[in-house]
Structures are given as structure tokens and as C-alpha cells.
Amino acid sequence: MAGETDLSRLLQSMTPRLNPGQYVFCCVATDHDCSGLQPIASLREAEGLSLVLQRDVADAHGLGYDYIAAWITLQVHSSLAAVGLTAAFSAALAQAGISCNVVAGFHHDHLFVPIERAERALSTLRALAAAATPESA
Numbered sequence: 001m002a003g004e005t006d007l008s009r010l011l012q013s014m015t016p017r018l019n020p021g022q023y024v025f026c027c028v029a030t031d032h033d034c035s036g037l038q039p040i041a042s043l044r045e046a047e048g049l050s051l052v053l054q055r056d057v058a059d060a061h062g063l064g065y066d067y068i069a070a071w072i073t074l075q076v077h078s079s080l081a082a083v084g085l086t087a088a089f090s091a092a093l094a095q096a097g098i099s100c101n102v103v104a105g106f107h108h109d110h111l112f113v114p115i116e117r118a119e120r121a122l123s124t125l126r127a128l129a130a131a132a133t134p135e136s137a
Helices: 007-012 055-060 085-095 115-131
Strands: 016-028 041-045 048-054 068-074 101-104 109-114
Touching (some): 007 085, 048 055, 068 115, 085 109, 085 115
Antiparallel strands (some): 068 109, 101 109
């Protein structure tokens, strides 16, 4: 099933959900044995394999990190071809002084924000959704 592409509908139905736990970004060698890590996300970069992990998993495996994040999922099924959603929520979060690292999944966008700013990020996203106007007919 294709995701939503209409920006107004995307914003109105974002429904941000805070996932429990604390999350970190780590980088390991591309040949690192990742069994048991169960990453939330991974991306191969020139410098190594970037992983988003639960903080306790990174700690248990002795992996370093310097950014502790909360994970917010936008529950709207957004199309990967949708235009403007990332720009809209990024601008709102930036206006509130909240950094945001975005991972796009097949169905949803996932936002990683500083753990101490999670509630403020949620309220900012909810306000953005509430302010979205229906597309005029």
C-alpha cells in the first residue's frame, strides 16, 4: 500500500509517538560482528557502519557514543516520495531549538531528539499537526 503524499494530510495526521528507552548512535568497523546488537537502524558510511542502538545494548558491548536520544515515530504512513514533511517538522523543531536526526523507514519517519528535549519535541510536533490546515477544495 502506497503512503500518503499530501503535505496537509501528512502534517494533520503525524501522530507522534514517543518510544520507550534511550538510544545512541555508534560507529563500528564494517566487518564488526553485530550479532546481538539488534540495531534500530544502520547505514554503511566511508568511515564505518553507523548504528542506532538502545543505550543499554551499546553499554553492554562497550561501544562509544556522545549523543543520547529519545525516539519519536510519526505514525502516519508517509510515502518515501512525499515532499515537504521533513522540512516542515525540521523547521518547527529548529525553531524550538531542538536538534533532530531523521531515519526514514518504509512506512514511517523516525526522529531521534536529545533525550532531555523529548517532551518539548512531542509538544512541538503536536502543535504543528494542530496548526496544519486542510487542503482547500
